[in-house]
Amino acid sequence: MNVRNVITFLTLLFLPIVAFADGDATAARVELISANIGLIKLVIFLIGFTLFVAGGYKLILLTEQGGKMAKSVPLVYLIVGAVLMNLTMSIGVFGNTLFKAGDFCFVVSEGAINNACMNTEVSGLTGELKGRIEKLSSGSTAEAFMQNVQIIIGILQIIGFIYFAVGAYGLAQVANGSSKDSGYGKPIITMFASALIVDIPHTAQMAIDTLEKIGINF
Structure with a gap:
């Protein structure tokens, strides 16, 4: 099965949107994403710090009260607190486990598009599509297309970043007995x-490689 015609159709569908993209609007989106990342990191760090302190306090209570508290509760609180305070590093560990992808980075950060972040993977996924746009329109339109792709990836990374923190916090809730989930399975999943969402270029490339192995060629 070949999906080149589908790619061409999507290119033609997307081309007018990219061709009339406003450069100022793109810069504003980049600034907004960067600002949100900074705020989200701060909030998550404070939650992690609170959990870490609470874990230390529960550890003291455990030594004083003995069997009144499960021994795993303080440990889980301390681990989750450390994960949330170092969330970028923690996601990097997951990325290395899943893809051996190296250090984690944000495609959009510090008010600019970080072309060095996963550039090879992004180019590998969109290279053919960019070439088609250049033939149909111009190099500047193709470059605008790439910027829009990177902005979309930046938004997906924020969503994944938040949900990774939600999953980690869920582990503490399960340990404390305040979660609706009966086990650690859902938070870990x-x-x-x-x-996978945060590292979407590697995830997409892995999906494409899998599809090609079963005969669906891009």
Whole structure:
């Protein structure tokens, strides 16, 4: 099965949107994404710090009260607190486990598009599509297309970043008995799924490679 015609159709469908994209609007989106990343990191760090302190306090209570508290509760709180305070590094560990992808980075950060972040993977996924746009329109339109792709990836990374934190926090809730979930399975699955979203270029490339192995060629 070949999907080149589908790619061409999507290119023609998307081309007018990219061709009339406003450069100022693109810059504003980049600034907004960067600002949100900074705020989200701060909030998640504070939640992690609170959990870490709470874990230390529960550890003290455990030594004083003995069997009144499960021994795993303080440990889970301390681990989750450390994960949330170092969330970028934690996601990087998941990425290395899933893809051996190296250090994690944000495609959009510090008010600009980070072309060095996963550039090879992004180019590998969109290279043919960019070439088609250049033939149909111009190099500047193709470049605008690439910027829009990177902005979309940046938005997906924020979503994945937040849900990774939600999954980690869910582990603490399960340990404390305040979660609707009866076990650690759902929070762990949430963390793995969100790690796939954060590292979307590698995830997409893996999906494409899998499809090609079963005969669906791009």
